[in-house]
Amino acid sequence: MAPIPTPPAEPQDSPxxxxxxxxxxxxxxxxxxxxxxxxxxxxxxxITMEYRVGRLNFEVKDGRVSRAWKG
Known part of the structure; x- marks a missing residue:
């Protein structure tokens, strides 16, 4: 059986x-x-709401980030 892949570490960073x-x-x-x-x-x-390790989402309004979340 193939080994279970280890997902990459997610940055320790607050959105x-x-x-x-x-x-x-x-x-x-x-x-x-x-x-x-x-x-x-x-x-x-x-957008779809699947969680992706290492992805950061920004909602941008008038050129500025108004919301940010992981996945």
Whole structure:
């Protein structure tokens, strides 16, 4: 039987620290802190809710992060 893969570690980082930042600066900072995927979304965008380790989601309004969450 094949070994069970070990998922990559998720950065020890609070999504709340990105709220209020310029979206481009927030994305750069998130990648520097180790997030493998950063997704910027407009308010009300319909998305699937599957959880992905290492992904950080931003809701961006008027060029600023208004909400951020993992997965």
């Amino acid at each position: 709340d620290t990105y709220v209020g930042l310029d979206s481009d600066a927030a994305e750069r900072l998130a990648r520097e802190r180790g997030w493998s995927t950063v997704r910027s979304l407009a308010p009300g965008t319909v």
